[in-house]
Amino acid sequence: MDTEINAQVAQQLNLKIGQVSNVLTMLAEGNTVPFIARYRKERTQNLDEVAIRDIEGAAKTLNDLIARKAAVIKAITEQGALTPALSKTIQNASTMQVVEDLYLPYKQKRRTKAMIAKEQGLAPFAAWLLKLPNGDVQATAQNYVNADLPTTSEVLAGAIEIIAEQVSENAHHREWIRDLTWKQGRLESSVKNGGQELDEKGVYQQYYQFGEPLKGLNGYQILALNRGEREKVLKIDLTINSDDVLNRLRFKEIGTIKNQAGEIVDNAIQEAYKRFIGPAIEREIRTSLTTDASQQAIDVFGENLYHLLMQTPIKGQVVMGFDPGFRTGCKLAVIDANGKFLTKAVIYPHKPANAKERAAAGEKLQQLIKDYHVELIAIGNGTASRESEEFVAANISAGVHYVIVNEAGASVYSASDEARQEFPELHVEERSAVSIGRRLQDPLAELIKIDAKAIGVGQYQHDLPAKELDTTVGTVIETAVNQIGVNLNTASVALLTHISGLNKTIAQNIVTYRDENGEFALRNQLKKVPRLGPKAYEQAAGFLRIMDGKNEFDNTDIHPESYPLAKEILAAAKLSLTDLNTPAIQKLATIDSQQLAMHLNAGAATVADIIASLLKPGRDVRDDLPGVILRSDVLHIEDLKPGMELEGTVRNVTDFGAFVDLGVKHDGLVHISRMSKQRIKHPSAILAVGDVVKVWVVDIDLKRDRIGLSLLPLVQTND
CATH class of the missing domain: 1.10.10.650 (RuvA domain 2-like)
Structure with missing residues (x-):
């Protein structure tokens, strides 16, 4: 098998x-x-x-x-x-x-009317009717009249139940009706009686009078329709020309025979489709549409999450996390270049604070920047974000920049057990400021601490099946963490848990061993960690890096099992371990890896990977990706004009387009139709989360806070 x-x-x-x-x-x-x-x-x-x-x-x-x-x-x-x-x-x-x-x-099922009719002895009568005889139906039905069935009408009704159930359970009938419905069916929606949207901006407005062939529906439309139906705003119907279905069923069950029995069977056919087959296939198709749409949304979510996790880290800079707020003030947290928490503060730069408090806020911000040599400020994009951006821009000097950071999920992390354990002395809002700052320094290490559904990429993630979404999230995080690798001597339990071959228990044991015995000097010291057996070591070792350890290979993604081969490769090039991180190692770039693999009797792919690792020990694949856009001034939505050319960062990719952060309060939308001159199947074919792109403003809707953008230069027309 x-x-x-x-x-x-x-x-x-x-x-x-x-x-x-x-x-x-x-x-x-x-x-x-x-x-x-x-x-x-x-x-x-x-x-x-x-x-x-x-x-x-x-x-x-x-x-x-x-x-x-x-x-x-x-x-x-x-x-x-x-x-x-x-x-x-x-x-x-x-x-x-x-x-x-x-x-x-x-299949075992609950007691049906057809079962009751069979128990009443009507199965032979139903079988007789299905043979379409020319006899007197009423006279024959009279033979089945009894105390339970006192009239011929009840006898006929029972026989119709039996025939209807039999017709509805015919696998061939269901298969072709299902196929026909897929080909000819339409999904239509209208405003439900008394339906009222919770959002005054009319989220479902485009679906008040909507209809589309089943094969032409997009995944985001299906999820939107489902949510509108669930919120009792929309009424959804799957429509098809039922005459086509009934005529086909009549042809299969009755053919051209016309008699009393045929009329009874015809009634049963109509009952079978109306009560059983039609509703069942509608449920199946809507379930299938939802399943496919959900899977597509999960795939998009996973793709977006991967690119979000793989964003280039800001290395070697002191960062201030800035969690905006009005009444409760803005929480600040300064973290050093390695993510270590240094200090915190609360300032009140916005009304309802008085003039004195607002002036003091500016002085405090400037003092913190000076005292801790802050180079970059990460401002959360929540409440009071725009006002905080204006405040920061007015109070920073040359050389200091700021970035608007998506703070989605920061509050979720801040209230978690992990956050309380890491910062027991800080309040929830202060932990949030730390999280916002760290998202710039190492997006991967910080974001994996947060429930991915709260991060805010993708579409309709809260409507998606939790198990499938969690599986995809786990897969994406596992892929990202292992592609990058982690520093064995600084990695958190949360980060280590996602390393190949490790689980939460082993990850905790690694950190405990590190705390008790000091930093790891060699990868093979992992073998001393409790419950980390040979298989776990084999699976994990290559993804765990040791900086400045006793063995230079430990700072590469070369697996320990291949260390002897790596030494042979160096020797073949007349190099040694001491040549790593020196200009001499570039000699490896001139070697034909295929020929060397044959000479060393080794796998060509493995040899090529080892050479790549030796050329860039300690490499971080994220360093080759686009970085964040640093800002020092403020742009408002009111400043935008159609035709303007701007630079922005892709924040989210959906089925219908991509949202781009321009530095104004609301992200702009590049619709899929404005991405390429050629037709594309999905926006992800062009853009990914984190991409820095040049866009042109198409239109601005101030009332609905919507900005239309294009990746294609706008055609200028002369009046």
Whole structure:
């Protein structure tokens, strides 16, 4: 069976069977996806993490289908109803939906009207009607009249229930009606009677009179419609020409016969579609639409989160975190270049504070900047952000800049057990200021402490299935953390938990060992950490860096198992460990890694990776990505004019466009139609969170606080 699954997965993903087999074997042996992708390239033939996870997912889907087929066959067998033909049909089913359709007539369900009719002895009469005889239906029905069924009308009603249920449970009927509905159906919405929006800006206004073919719907439209329906603002209907469905059912069940029995069966067909098949397929299709839309939104969320985590850190600068507020004041926290908390303050630069307090706020800010050599101020983008930006811009001197930071989730972290443990002496708002500042210094290390749903990237994340979203978040964080690697001697428990092969317990043990025994000098000291066994060490070691340790290789992403090979590579180039971080090491860049791999009888991919690591020991892949835009002046939405060219940072990417921070209070939207001259499937094909882009202002809606932007230069017209 494993061989069959491997072959199916390989065919489905257009991969070689050997690649699939090796990946699934390594996963079964307890190897993690990051470890396999980074250190087993020869066995996977250079598959990346996405491809490895695709293999894992496809294999799981096939195994689940096989297990469900077995369970269905077993259940039908226990009822004594399994035939060789039915068994073969189930075994050949290619989707879970087909299996469930075939199982439906045998599935245990609550007592139905059809069951009651059968108990009353009407099954033979229903079977007689389905043969479409030319006999007198009323006279035959009279034979079934009894105390429970005192009239022929009740007899006929019971027979119709039996036939309707039988028609509705026909797998072939359901399959083609489902296909027809997908092809011809439309999803339509209207304002529900008494429906009233909570937001005066009319979030659902575009859906008050909306209709779109099922195949033309976008994921964000489906999620918006669902939310509008849930909030009792919208009424949603799935519409289709029911005559097409009924005529096809009549053709299958009645054909061209016209008699009394045919009329009764026709009534049953209409009941079957109206009460059973139609509503069931509508539920299935809406569930399928929602599932697909949710998965698409989860994928977009994951993509956005990845780019957010991978933003370039601001290194070597003293940063002030600035958490804005009106009545309760603005909380400040100064942190050194390594993220260590130095001091805090509360100032009152905004009304309702009096003039004296506002003047003192400016003096205090300037004094903190001077005393602690603050170079950069991170201002949270929440309440009073714009006023705080104006205050900061008016009180900083040359050489000091500020950045507006998305503070989403900072308050969630500040009230967490982790924050209380790290800063027990600080109030919640003061911890928030620290978090805002640290987001500039190391976005990854700070953001992983926060529930990703609170970070504010993506769309409708609070409406998405929690389990699937959490799985994606975990995968994204694991990918980002392991691609970057962490400093073994400074990494927090939260950061270490996401390293390949580690869990929260082992991560805590590492930090405890470090606290009790001092900094790690060598990677292999990890073997002394309680509960960190050989397998965990194998999986984790390559992603844990030691700066200024006893072995220079420990500050690279070369795995300890490859240290002997790394020494051979250096020797082949007539170099040594002492040449790392010197101009001499650049000699490696001239070596043909393929030929060297053959000479050393080693894997070509591994040799190439080792050479890249030796050329840039301690490298951070984020350093090659665009940095943040530093500001020293203030721009207001009122300052914007159509046609203006500006520079901004992409804050969020959705199905319909991307939101860009221009330095004004509200982000501007670049609609997907204004991103490229060529048609693109999704904005993520052009933009990613953190990108610094040049945009042109298309329009400004001051009433709704909306700014329309374009990536394409606007065509100037002469009046």
